[in-house]
Amino acid sequence: MAQLLAIIWKALVIPGFLFMSSYGFLVEFVDRKLYARMQNRIGPPWYQPLADFLKLIGKKTIIPSDADESMFRNMPIISLAAIASAFLYVPVLGMNAVFSFSGDLIIVLYFLAIPTLAMFLAGWYSRGVFATLGATRILTQMFVYEVPLFISLLAPALLAGSWSISGIAAYYAAHPLYALINIPCMFVALVAFQCKMERAPFDSPEAETEIVSGALVEYGGRLLAFFRWGSDCELVLILSLFSAIYLPFMTGILWLDLILYFVKTLLGLFLLTLMRATMARLVINEIVRFCWKYLTPVALLQVVFNLLIRRAL
Amino acid sequence: MINAIIGIGYNHRGLEKACESRNYIQDLYIIERVCGICSHIHSTAFCMSIETLTGVTVSKRAEYIRVVVAELERLHSHLLWLGIAFHEIGFDTMFMYTWRNREKVLNLLATIGGNRVNYGVNTFGGVRRDFDETINAEILSTVDLLEEEIKSYLHLALTESTLAVRLVGVGKLSHEDAIKFGAVGPVARAAGIAEDMRVIEPFGAYKDFPLHVATDQGADVYGKTVVRILEMQESLRMIRLCIKNLPDGPLTVRVPRRVPAGEVLTRVEAPRGENIHYVRSNGTDMPDRVRVRAPSQANWHGMQHMLQGGNLADVPITIAAIDPCYSCTDRAIIIHSENETKLTDWRKLRQYSIDWYKKQGVDCSTLKL
Numbered sequence: 001m002a003q004l005l006a007i008i009w010k011a012l013v014i015p016g017f018l019f020m021s022s023y024g025f026l027v028e029f030v031d032r033k034l035y036a037r038m039q040n041r042i043g044p045p046w047y048q049p050l051a052d053f054l055k056l057i058g059k060k061t062i063i064p065s066d067a068d069e070s071m072f073r074n075m076p077i078i079s080l081a082a083i084a085s086a087f088l089y090v091p092v093l094g095m096n097a098v099f100s101f102s103g104d105l106i107i108v109l110y111f112l113a114i115p116t117l118a119m120f121l122a123g124w125y126s127r128g129v130f131a132t133l134g135a136t137r138i139l140t141q142m143f144v145y146e147v148p149l150f151i152s153l154l155a156p157a158l159l160a161g162s163w164s165i166s167g168i169a170a171y172y173a174a175h176p177l178y179a180l181i182n183i184p185c186m187f188v189a190l191v192a193f194q195c196k197m198e199r200a201p202f203d204s205p206e207a208e209t210e211i212v213s214g215a216l217v218e219y220g221g222r223l224l225a226f227f228r229w230g231s232d233c234e235l236v237l238i239l240s241l242f243s244a245i246y247l248p249f250m251t252g253i254l255w256l257d258l259i260l261y262f263v264k265t266l267l268g269l270f271l272l273t274l275m276r277a278t279m280a281r282l283v284i285n286e287i288v289r290f291c292w293k294y295l296t297p298v299a300l301l302q303v304v305f306n307l308l309i310r311r312a313l
Numbered sequence: 314m315i316n317a318i319i320g321i322g323y324n325h326r327g328l329e330k331a332c333e334s335r336n337y338i339q340d341l342y343i344i345e346r347v348c349g350i351c352s353h354i355h356s357t358a359f360c361m362s363i364e365t366l367t368g369v370t371v372s373k374r375a376e377y378i379r380v381v382v383a384e385l386e387r388l389h390s391h392l393l394w395l396g397i398a399f400h401e402i403g404f405d406t407m408f409m410y411t412w413r414n415r416e417k418v419l420n421l422l423a424t425i426g427g428n429r430v431n432y433g434v435n436t437f438g439g440v441r442r443d444f445d446e447t448i449n450a451e452i453l454s455t456v457d458l459l460e461e462e463i464k465s466y467l468h469l470a471l472t473e474s475t476l477a478v479r480l481v482g483v484g485k486l487s488h489e490d491a492i493k494f495g496a497v498g499p500v501a502r503a504a505g506i507a508e509d510m511r512v513i514e515p516f517g518a519y520k521d522f523p524l525h526v527a528t529d530q531g532a533d534v535y536g537k538t539v540v541r542i543l544e545m546q547e548s549l550r551m552i553r554l555c556i557k558n559l560p561d562g563p564l565t566v567r568v569p570r571r572v573p574a575g576e577v578l579t580r581v582e583a584p585r586g587e588n589i590h591y592v593r594s595n596g597t598d599m600p601d602r603v604r605v606r607a608p609s610q611a612n613w614h615g616m617q618h619m620l621q622g623g624n625l626a627d628v629p630i631t632i633a634a635i636d637p638c639y640s641c642t643d644r645a646i647i648i649h650s651e652n653e654t655k656l657t658d659w660r661k662l663r664q665y666s667i668d669w670y671k672k673q674g675v676d677c678s679t680l681k682l
Contacts (some may be wrong), residue, residue: 281403
């Protein structure tokens with residue numbers, strides 16, 4: 001019984017859903033503040049993401065008459081649920097995630113695809129012109145970044161000889177120098193994550209000056225709030241995954257590891273925000289070209305390199 | 314993008330008609346409000362028209378002050394454009410930076426004229442504001458500061474790869490097409506047409522200090538960007554020359570209230586291109602006809618051609634590249650429906666607004682125009 005309660009506590013509170021959500025709002029604040037400072041603006045106060053969320057929750061939800069109502073209503077929740085489930089397999093405090101089994105990296109990657117697909121379906125079933133266009137762009141973009149993203153996560157896993165995120169983290173924690181080998185694919189993953197989060201320069205699916213806000217244009221009120229919440233959590237998930245796989249430096253002391261976790265994730269966030277602030281939006285065919293021409297080959301080379309090193313060890 | 318149909322006409326304000334039912338002094342205030350951005354160049358064109366009709370010669374000092382304000386206005390307009398162009402291609406950081414610089418120019422204009430948009434510098438026969446030592450120093454220090462910033466934009470435009478990827482080859486209007494569609498201003502100059510009213514029909518300081526016309530051969534949005542940045546550098550040079558060589562003299566010359574009968578066509582270079590004012594006088598204190606051909610009106614014609622064959626993602630930046638000024642462009646409303654095409658002219662629009670306000674409980678039909 002006590003064990004069950006402990007698991008529920010871990011899944012729902014710390015380091016589970018509640019931690020992820022609150023850190024998500026914090027991460028959104030840091031992102032917006034950094035972005036603003038890089039643009040020579042003041043930026044929002046720390047509670048702004050939460051205030052935005054609460055205000056959106058209180059707004060009326062309008063569902064377009066052409067839209068498929070059940071799809072329209074359920075997609076935000078499915079997206080959030082997938083992220084919350086995936087987060088349980090990513091180590092936050094120390095080396096061990098709440099749950100782990102050999103092969104959970106694959107599960108997390110599957111879960112990671114769900115929010116994007118949910119957004120696509122949300123746009124598709126909104127039946128608006130901009131929403132449909134945004135939805136197709138989401139799908140096009142998904143096809144091109146998934147490959148380099150998967151390969152760049154595969155490379156460290158190959159070197160570590162484990163398909164579990166906790167296992168990978170543990171391996172690199174034991175051999176911190178090996179983590180340096182993965183630096184090229186770390187950057188590939190970072191760019192692919194940016195692409196996944198649809199942030200500039202890969203924000204073509206929600207380009208506000210072209211297609212208003214893409215797939216989510218018909219959304220408002222509580223449903224939009226859920227999507228926003230989901231994308232904050234997705235950012236936390238991605239940053240945690242990033243820090244677990246590419247920056248697996250740990251001390252073994254709980255509070256020190258927690259601080260390290262924040263430092264590592266915020267470092268990743270800083271790089272993502274810097275990328276967002278310093279580049280213009282790419283056209284969708286440029287994104288396709290960039291991902292296939294540069295990201296995928298680098299990731300593939302890393303895989304070959306890691307396999308050779310694995311052999312030599 | 315297979316085809317595009319340009320439908321403008323949502324913002325008609327009836328300014329020309331309004332000018333014809335007011336006296337010249339009142340018209341000056343209306344003309345200044347033709348455009349929210351190039352307010353000064355419109356009033357300059359109108360003042361120059363009236364001065365030609367009455368045969369008044371404006372003092373050199375007044376003309377120099379007009380040139381300085383016009384060039385500051387060009388700076389503010391081009392910086393605004395640059396910011397919007399960056400925003401359209403999703404580069405919000407540069408949008409913030411350019412608008413921060415634009416704010417400096419606006420502050421300067423506010424110091425000169427007391428307002429950020431309608432400076433009210435011009436009057437018939439001269440200018441209403443004088444430059445003293447403090448304003449001169451302020452202008453020169455701002456110009457120095459902007460020089461550095463604009464140099465960095467040029468560097469960015471020439472080296473930043475995501476910018477080139479988004480802009481090169483987009484919204485092309487070739488040399489021949491630019492002539493065919495009658496493009497003006499930076500749109501024409503980006504296609505290699507070295508035409509500028511400041512060179513063709515110079516006045517004031519433009520006569521004394523010849524202008525280098527910036528052109529580009531690209532004919533695309535990238536070319537338009539480069540041309541506008543180079544033009545800003547030219548504006549800075551012009552402002553500096555004007556301030557350093559500001560001649561002494563009276564600010565205004567007396568202009569009679571009644572303008573002799575006649576007609577005049579004045580062409581000046583607005584930030585967006587050639588700006589034409591036609592004024593016909595019948596000898597009273599009210600003009601018989603005022604016609605404003607703002608530069609955006611000339612540039613709209615090539616738009617359909619520029620959009621054809623492009624990507625959807627390039628539409629906003631292609632439209633923004635001519636720096637369209639919607640409020641300058643509209644003269645009447647035409648409504649196409651399946652069976653009929655309805656033209657709503659100034660009189661009908663006015664009646665519509667009177668009826669609309671009557672429904673709201675306000676009767677303005679008794680107001681004299």
